[in-house]
Amino acid sequence: MTKEYRKNVHLTFPPTISGSPVICDLTKMFDLSFNILKAQITPRKEGHMTVEIMGTKENYQKGIEYLEKNRIVVTPVTQRISRDEDSCMHCGMCTAICPNGSLFVDREKRIVVFDIDRCTACGMCVRVCPVNAMHVDAENGMI
Amino acid sequence: MAHTKVNKTIAEINERIRSGKAVVLNAEEMTEAVRTMGKEKAAKEVDVVTTGTFSPMCSSGLLFNIGQKEPPTIKTSKVTLNGVPAYAGLAAVDGYLGATEPREDDPLNKVYPGQFKYGGGNVIEDLVAGRTVSLRAEAYGTDCYPRKSYEKEITLADLPHAELFNPRNCYQNYNAAVNLTSRIVYTYMGPLKPNMRNVNFATAGCLSPLFNDPLFKTIGLGTRIFLGGGIGYVIGAGTQHVPNPKRNERGIPLSPAGTLELKGDLKQMEARYLRGLSFIGYGNTMSVGVGIPIPVLNEEIAWYTGVADSDIEMPVKDYGHDYPNGLPRVLQHCTYEELKSGEVEIMGKKVETVPMTSYPISLEIADKLKEWIQKGEFLLSEPVEKIPAW
Ligand code: SF4
Ligand code: SF4
Numbered sequence: 386m387t388k389e390y391r392k393n394v395h396l397t398f399p400p401t402i403s404g405s406p407v408i409c410d411l412t413k414m415f416d417l418s419f420n421i422l423k424a425q426i427t428p429r430k431e432g433h434m435t436v437e438i439m440g441t442k443e444n445y446q447k448g449i450e451y452l453e454k455n456r457i458v459v460t461p462v463t464q465r466i467s468r469d470e471d472s473c474m475h476c477g478m479c480t481a482i483c484p485n486g487s488l489f490v491d492r493e494k495r496i497v498v499f500d501i502d503r504c505t506a507c508g509m510c511v512r513v514c515p516v517n518a519m520h521v522d523a524e525n526g527m528i
Numbered sequence: 529m530a531h532t533k534v535n536k537t538i539a540e541i542n543e544r545i546r547s548g549k550a551v552v553l554n555a556e557e558m559t560e561a562v563r564t565m566g567k568e569k570a571a572k573e574v575d576v577v578t579t580g581t582f583s584p585m586c587s588s589g590l591l592f593n594i595g596q597k598e599p600p601t602i603k604t605s606k607v608t609l610n611g612v613p614a615y616a617g618l619a620a621v622d623g624y625l626g627a628t629e630p631r632e633d634d635p636l637n638k639v640y641p642g643q644f645k646y647g648g649g650n651v652i653e654d655l656v657a658g659r660t661v662s663l664r665a666e667a668y669g670t671d672c673y674p675r676k677s678y679e680k681e682i683t684l685a686d687l688p689h690a691e692l693f694n695p696r697n698c699y700q701n702y703n704a705a706v707n708l709t710s711r712i713v714y715t716y717m718g719p720l721k722p723n724m725r726n727v728n729f730a731t732a733g734c735l736s737p738l739f740n741d742p743l744f745k746t747i748g749l750g751t752r753i754f755l756g757g758g759i760g761y762v763i764g765a766g767t768q769h770v771p772n773p774k775r776n777e778r779g780i781p782l783s784p785a786g787t788l789e790l791k792g793d794l795k796q797m798e799a800r801y802l803r804g805l806s807f808i809g810y811g812n813t814m815s816v817g818v819g820i821p822i823p824v825l826n827e828e829i830a831w832y833t834g835v836a837d838s839d840i841e842m843p844v845k846d847y848g849h850d851y852p853n854g855l856p857r858v859l860q861h862c863t864y865e866e867l868k869s870g871e872v873e874i875m876g877k878k879v880e881t882v883p884m885t886s887y888p889i890s891l892e893i894a895d896k897l898k899e900w901i902q903k904g905e906f907l908l909s910e911p912v913e914k915i916p917a918w
Contacts, residue, residue, distance in 0.1 A: 474582070474803060474815065477883035478718045481726045492870055495887040512643070513719060515584075515805035515813075 390442040393422070393462040393505050396452065398432035407455050408436065414451065415444040422505045435462065437505055465506040465522055468499045472518040479510040479519065532826035534571040541575045541823050542907045550575040552901045554894040555735045555822075555833060562834025571830035576901055576908065579737040580754070580819040580893030583730050583885040584805055586716065587696035587767060588814050589626040590652050590794060593689040594663065594682075596621060603673035604665040608632060609651045616665070620673060624693070625651060627804075627814035637809065641714045647812025650804030652692070655684040656756070657799035690794040692756055692802070696766035698818055700738035700786035701773075701842060704729040704862060706874060709848030714809020718884055720847055727844060727872060728882045732890035733837045733864040737820040738786050740833045742779035743918070746822050748911025753790065754819030754897040757801040759906070760792025762820075764915065771916040778839045779832065782861065786917055790818065801893065817889065819897040823908050840864040844874055 396408075411417040417440035424434045438445060449459055475497045479488045487504040490497055510519040544550040551574050553561060558577045562570045592614075596602070603620040607613070611632050614625040629648035636642050654661055665678040684690055705728045707713050707720035714720075717728045733739070741747050751762040765771075766787030773781035801817030824830050841861040850857050859875060866872045867881045900906035 474886045475888045476815075476886045478728075481719050481721070481728060481880075481882040490870065490883065492868070495868075495891075513808050515807055515815075516803055517645075517806070 390445050391437065391439045391502065392445065393435065393437050394449075395460045395462060396432075396434045396436060397458040397460075398434070399456055400430035402432070402456060407452065407457065408434075410451065411438065411448045415448040416440055417444055417448050420505075422507065435505070462506055466501070466504050466508070466511065467520050467522055469518045469520065472516050473497065474516060474518075476515070479514050482509045482513050484509065532828055533568055534826045534830075536575070536823070536825050538823050538825070538908050538910050544575055545901055545904055545907055548902075548904055550901060552576045552578060552898045554891065554898050555579045555740050555835075556891065556894070558740075558830075558833045559734050559836050562830055563836070567827040567831040567834060570834065571824055571827040574824045574830065577740060577822045577824060577833040578819055578894045578897040578901065579735055579740050579822065580817070580890045580895075580897065581698065581732040581736050581885065582801065582815055582817045582889035582893060583732070584716070584807075584813050585694065585697045585699075585816040586628050586813045588692065588694040588816050589624055589648065590655070591624050591689075591691045591693040591791075592622070592687050594621045594623070594665070595686075595688040598678070600675040601673045602665060602667045602675035602678055603670060604667050604678070606666040608664045610646065610654065610661050612646070612648050612651050627652065628812050630812050641809025642811075643808060644806045644810070644812050647804065647806070649812050649814030650806075652794070652814060653799050653802055653804040655687075655690070656794060656797050656802050658683060684795060692760065692790070692792050692794050692797065694766075694790045694816065696768060696787045697790050697816055698737050698766070698788045698820075699784055700736075700742065701781045701840070702730055702784050703845040704842045704867060705847040705851075706844060706859070706879065707848035708846045708850075711848075713848050714807070715847045715851075716807060716810050716813070717847060718882065719808060722848075724874060724877060724879055726882050727862070727867070727874060727879045728884055729842060729864075729867045730884040731840070731842070731864060732885050732887060733840055733868065734835050735887075735890050735894055737818060738788070739780060739835050739840055741820075741822050741829070742775065742781065742786075742832060742835075744786065744915040745829060745832070746825065746911070747788070747820060748915050749913040750909055750911045751820065752906070752909040753792075753821070754817070754893055754900070755790055755792035755797070756794070756817055757798030758792055758794075758796025760790050761909075762788050762911070762915075763791050764789045764913070769915070772918050776839070776841060778835060780835065780840055782841055783843055783858075786915070788915075801889070815886070817893045819893040821897060821901060821906070821908055837865040837868065838863050842867065
């Protein structure tokens with residue numbers, strides 16, 4: 386199976402739609418896998434979800450169209466976390482808590498790599514980095 | 529001393545440094561050199577080995593004097609720098625700022641885990657970086673020192689005297705930390721996930737100064753070193769120095785052992801090699817860059833400097849329950865070579881490894897010291913007193 390395409394998106398569900406069945410359709414209808422990174426329902430019964438979607442690029446597009454047809458607002462998570470390269474000292478501490486290996490030690494070069502494409506903007510590294518090198522660039526989709 | 533075939537003196541090596549002929553290798557290159565050419569040939573060919581480390585070193589601080597620039601005079605009894613309290617129980621305008629001192633108004637761990645955004649280490653970094661720091665002092669007033677308070681925005685250049693003075697640096701070997709409990713713990717070894725999901729370790733391995741001279745045969749009181757980007761000195765054994773730990777056949781201790789007390793003029797230093805740190809849930813501290821040159825006086829010293837990552841055995845300890853309760857249990861030893869591979873097996877379980885020491889900056893320090901020596905800008909000093917180790 387080719388699941389080379391991977392994107393993080395924020396989904397906003399209107400109060401009448403419950404999220405999960407529609408999301409599950411992504412797997413059934415478009416062969417996409419997904420990880421729910423965050424989920425929350427506001428007091429006004431609006432649903433918010435941050436999900437990582439994986440599959441082929443074509444199926445991803447179709448899946449997103451399907452969600453939008455179901456009145457779900459889709460906003461991509463764009464580079465919400467950045468690293469101050471001058472400040473990072475490549476200690477490695479952040480690799481302890483990054484939940485998906487977006488921060489990892491390159492064993493050959495002995496440096497800490499930040500793979501922004503894998504990052505789900507969970508914000509853990511921002512709290513842990515001892516020199517405050519990881520930043521949240523507030524953009525869309527703050528839940 | 530045992531009979532050795534190669535015998536050089538520090539004076540001879542300095543002569544070679546002055547004439548630009550000294551052969552200098554960093555500790556990583558020396559490991560390779562000793563492995564390929566043997567200790568005797570390596571001792572003949574190599575004059576100096578440079579080591580380096582850039583690690584969190586809590587027992588560090590700044591000894592400073594603020595001068596009496598604006599009369600009336602003052603004898604300070606309470607001093608803060610950017611809101612971080614310094615110790616003022618010294619002569620009139622001397623003070624000492626510890627790296628782990630949090631800001632006076634820091635919420636600490638009241639909201640757990642605390643962030644400890646700014647502390648003594650950050651003040652030191654700010655000063656070295658040339659940034660302005662706000663100084664506040666209070667006094668009770670005396671006949672000779674009538675002034676009762678003083679406030680001023682200062683920079684490092686305004687301090688008549690500023691010296692990095694570190695009671696304990698360069699720990700020779702240290703615990704690797706895991707957490708056997710079922711909740712995450714935040715320690716001075718970094719965050720440890722429950723049920724031993726990570727093991728954190730702090731050392732620069734074969735680059736680390738005291739692994740290259742495990743029995744302190746060359747490093748002693750008066751050894752000139754790279755400290756925080758400037759020149760500093762070893763001024764003796766550090767606090768908690770253990771002279772007689774259990775050692776392996778290479779003389780490498782199997783537990784935390786030797787330590788060094790260091791000092792150096794802060795005004796020569798660089799912020800790149802002195803970084804204030806905020807350890808979540810633990811507190812403030814500082815990463816200090818230290819590089820120590822080892823004169824290769826004979827084949828015995830060459831052999832010690834040939835230490836490889838596989839020779840360094842680090843004790844693994846539980847920081848979830850054992851450490852806070854003072855229990856000495858060592859779960860097992862892991863070599864630095866295993867730890868740097870990314871995964872080790874501890875008590876039958878595969879555990880992800882997490883470094884805390886910056887290897888690239890440690891290497892950069894060893895190489896910078898190497899360059900100073902090659903250019904003839906840095907001469908080796910003869911220690912005037914030995915540090916006990918056996
Ligand atoms: S913890 Fe911070 S300084 Fe250390 S490697 Fe990660 S981002 Fe860089
Ligand atoms: S925000 Fe940080 S910890 Fe979270 S996924 Fe991205 S890099 Fe990893």
